[in-house]
Amino acid sequence: MIYLFDKSFEGILSAVFDCYEYRHEVSRLLPADQAQQVLFEETHTVYSSSEKSERVWKGIQAKADAGWQRILYCAFLSELTEVHHTLFMVLVRLFAGQVNLDNYGDDAVLLLAQTAKKVEREKHRMKAFIRFEKSEDGMYFARIAPDFNVIPLIITFFKDRYADQPWIIYDQKRLCGVLYDTDQVHHIRKLPEDLSEHMLPDKPLQMDEDETLYATLWRDYFKSTNIEARKNPKLHRQHVPKRYWHLLTEKKIIWE
């Protein structure tokens, strides 16, 4: 039996629920949009439900410590089909008492732990590499395009740090983001049409008059703080991988 789900965390948990409810032998968990890959096997479409998923999550809380709960969630955020499948399988085995999460010799457990580590690393990079641009009405706006969907992991950090300024972090790849209005955090989808209605005026990304000044000063600073005699471009690229350059104020190419 092949399970099809909607790529949400609730979906995976609901799948675990269904698997026990209907006593299915599940060979594979696939995103619903990849259903055409299935030729001969029977499929079952999982409907995500908060009721089912909450029950499963409670069960997980009883069986895995806080550290592992985070690993499971981070592994989900990787958005990799293979990892989602493994996550599902590990959870099914966890409830059957067939898996020991301390055993890193288990390939499935190791894959989840390693993937979670990658996601955490990406999260840390986003804390460092996010660059806000100030718009005309005082909104600080940042665009990101991370490898993994790390926004849920960085909200609290930015909320605590930039508590007195409104900001938006928008994921260009996944077309969604978060908005902080100096009080609460809201999830947003699709910019700019949606956003212009309630937060920004007609021209959504009209920059503050000082924005160019400070961006220029930052680029100047970045250049002058470099010591030419110690140049080490390989190390530089290791720390600041090229795929992030297009969104970094100090690294992106400015067309003048």
Added chain:
Amino acid sequence: MERIREKLSILADAAKYDVSCSSSGSKRKNTDKGIGDASNGICHTYTEDGRCVSLLKILLTNYCIYDCAFCVSRSSNDIKRAAFTVDEVVELTMNFYRRNYIEGLFLSSGIFKNADYTMERLLKIVKKLRTEERYNGYIHLKTIPGASEELINEAGLYVDRMSINLEMPTEEGLKKVAPEKSHEAVKRPLGIVQNKIQQFREERKLIKHVPQFVPAGQSTQMVIGATPENDMQIMHTASAYYKNFSLKRVYYSGYIPIRTDDVLPVVQPPLMREHRLYQTDWLLRFYGFNVHELLNEKHPDLDMQVDPKLMWALRNMHCFPVDINTADFQSLLRVPGIGRQSVQKIIEARRFGRLRIDQLRKLGIAYNRAQYFIVCADTPVGLGSLQDYQVRSRILNQGKSKYAPAFSTQLSLF
């Protein structure tokens, strides 16, 4: 706009030789919806020389009454001079911080008029940031040598870290390049801050809400290679300062001859030596080594070809091999190729059974280096009897050091 750009490039350029960039170690939190916190330690970007940028590192001014031979801002040097106003520094810091460019401010200054006048200006800046801007980000402030105790104590209430540079590893060296300066003048402020930190710590035990005082501690810096000190002198000084002033860090900065002319070629600073000194520093702080074991009258300099831990092990072959499955924490820590985390993992893992070579490799130790110094459950008999020079040549021949070009005198064709 052009003027502020020029000022920033002059004053950032002059500040970059202070190598301290740490932004961790403080516990300052954002309270009542202010801005920023200093409890993380994040490197926001890296320069092309591979060093991290976490703080906005600037001088308040590069006008200076002193004439220290090693310093770019020395009074006899014919360079452009500039000075920020208090408001300019505050504006810059806040605007950079709000855009998530930086983790905080590193503020230093040339000495104009006199020490207290300069220190007062610096104090004004940090005070304004904390009280008016309600800024909770990281602040690293350079103490001005010769500033009064009251000013130092007041500044300590607003900053996260304070530092003052030794500049040269020995008093004699310092006298040669900076006749007006002395190590005594550095010890005084270090002592003042250390006492105050201690005093606040004692009070915290009795009273719940004691203001923070330099929560991330103190650090210092030495220039390496400008004066003829050997590694022993450098590390003995560092070790003494760690001990006497409970410093958090000592930084070593390879001397770069200041170019007077753009036509001259770029001279490479002694990067390898700097690296070995940092490795030694780590051995002293985290690996339970005593500085006399590594550097003494008989061995006054570090080995540039092998790391200091391996160097020590080769000199003390009688301490090895150690048995991975029985040795205690301290002796495992001294094995080349095994770091602190690996030692912890080994001790955890061996509770479940005797460890084999393949398991050690998976744990992530540098087995190629460690193999000559350890015995595992399945180590073949006979490997342990090599002489130190044999081990040395095997290790050196085995891997290709990423630093190899640094020793090669052969010119590359391409």
